[in-house]
Amino acid sequence: MTPPAAPVSAVGVVGAGAVGQAVAGTLVAYGLCARLLVASRTPGQTAALVADLDDMRAAVGSPVRPAAVPLAELVDCQAVVVAVRARFTNTHTADVRMGGAHANALVIRALGEALRGYPGTVLVVTNPVDVMVRLFADASGCARVFGIGSNLDSARYRLTLARLLEVPLTAVDGHVIGEHGDAAVVCASATRVNGEPLPVPLQQVRDELAARPGRINAGIGRTRSGPAGAVVTALRLALGVEDGLVELSAPYRDGWLGIPLRFTAGRPLPCLPALDEAEARQLDAAHTKLRAAYRALRGTPSSSLPTVRTP
Numbered sequence: 001m002t003p004p005a006a007p008v009s010a011v012g013v014v015g016a017g018a019v020g021q022a023v024a025g026t027l028v029a030y031g032l033c034a035r036l037l038v039a040s041r042t043p044g045q046t047a048a049l050v051a052d053l054d055d056m057r058a059a060v061g062s063p064v065r066p067a068a069v070p071l072a073e074l075v076d077c078q079a080v081v082v083a084v085r086a087r088f089t090n091t092h093t094a095d096v097r098m099g100g101a102h103a104n105a106l107v108i109r110a111l112g113e114a115l116r117g118y119p120g121t122v123l124v125v126t127n128p129v130d131v132m133v134r135l136f137a138d139a140s141g142c143a144r145v146f147g148i149g150s151n152l153d154s155a156r157y158r159l160t161l162a163r164l165l166e167v168p169l170t171a172v173d174g175h176v177i178g179e180h181g182d183a184a185v186v187c188a189s190a191t192r193v194n195g196e197p198l199p200v201p202l203q204q205v206r207d208e209l210a211a212r213p214g215r216i217n218a219g220i221g222r223t224r225s226g227p228a229g230a231v232v233t234a235l236r237l238a239l240g241v242e243d244g245l246v247e248l249s250a251p252y253r254d255g256w257l258g259i260p261l262r263f264t265a266g267r268p269l270p271c272l273p274a275l276d277e278a279e280a281r282q283l284d285a286a287h288t289k290l291r292a293a294y295r296a297l298r299g300t301p302s303s304s305l306p307t308v309r310t311p
């Protein structure tokens, strides 16, 4: 049987770890792109991933052809997903995603410089994502760079609320914005269930959003399927495969924050929901925190950048 044509010509994935693997597998299953190009630090891991993806392609009759490539070949892709993680030991018990800031900043800046001038769409997944996405945009000069995170938080929020209120997931409309981290802002005042405002059990929601990634990590080593779903949804909108709204890290005021973006034919328009006073204060706090984290990292000298190894 001839597989259905893929709507996008090529997507690249940098990083063949837990998230890179899940993103790649989801892209093959979804049939989003004709070619899926994977570049990562360890050639053996990349080749093994591509062989496994090829098996999936054959098994499901997907149009997506995977290949291991040097980083430089990703310039032909319509989009590149950055899901790398430097080797470091995370000693943070609070603000966990910030634990990798320094180590990952070096890798992200090196990748940005290697992909300088890339004309396509870049989705950064590496944490702390709201800072890494800005560093990547600086280093690469790319115009279409977005960070994944607030859309995953928003999906978890809607799921949690649906479970607490015992309503279908599709009945819940609500966003989590700001930082993909401890300074996330739950937009409770704008949340609607079956089109109606309601009192959100905020403490229960916050507790679940804080505990959920740790529970997943404890059980299966890394979060991967949720992030992969968040990446593929963002790709579909950013590449104009469909129109819709998604919460991504993007320039906002004089910083970068997770905000809802409405994509029409691939063009994003920020559309922040109405916030009450407490939510607006929380968003200001997230903005201040992320700007300070960015300033602390942006001065890292290029001479300390690691070499990006590709197959």
Ligand SMILES: NC(=O)c1ccc[n+]([C@@H]2O[C@H](COP(=O)([O-])OP(=O)(O)OC[C@H]3O[C@@H](n4cnc5c(N)ncnc54)[C@H](O)[C@@H]3O)[C@@H](O)[C@H]2O)c1
Pocket: 014, 015, 016, 017, 018, 019, 020, 039, 040, 041, 042, 045, 083, 084, 085, 086, 087, 100, 104, 107, 124, 125, 126, 127, 128, 129, 148, 149, 152, 180, 222, 223, 224, 227, 230, 306, 307, 308, 309
């Ligand atoms: N934003 C989100 O919603 C979200 C969700 C989950 C995970 N993450 C983040 O995504 C990142 C990846 O997570 P993971 O679990 O896949 O990590 P992992 O350790 O399993 O995989 C990391 C991959 O990056 C590759 N890599 C490292 N340095 C590289 C370089 N210089 N060039 C090319 N490849 C390089 C490694 O070889 C490996 O394949 C982490 O920072 C994690 O915190 C973000």
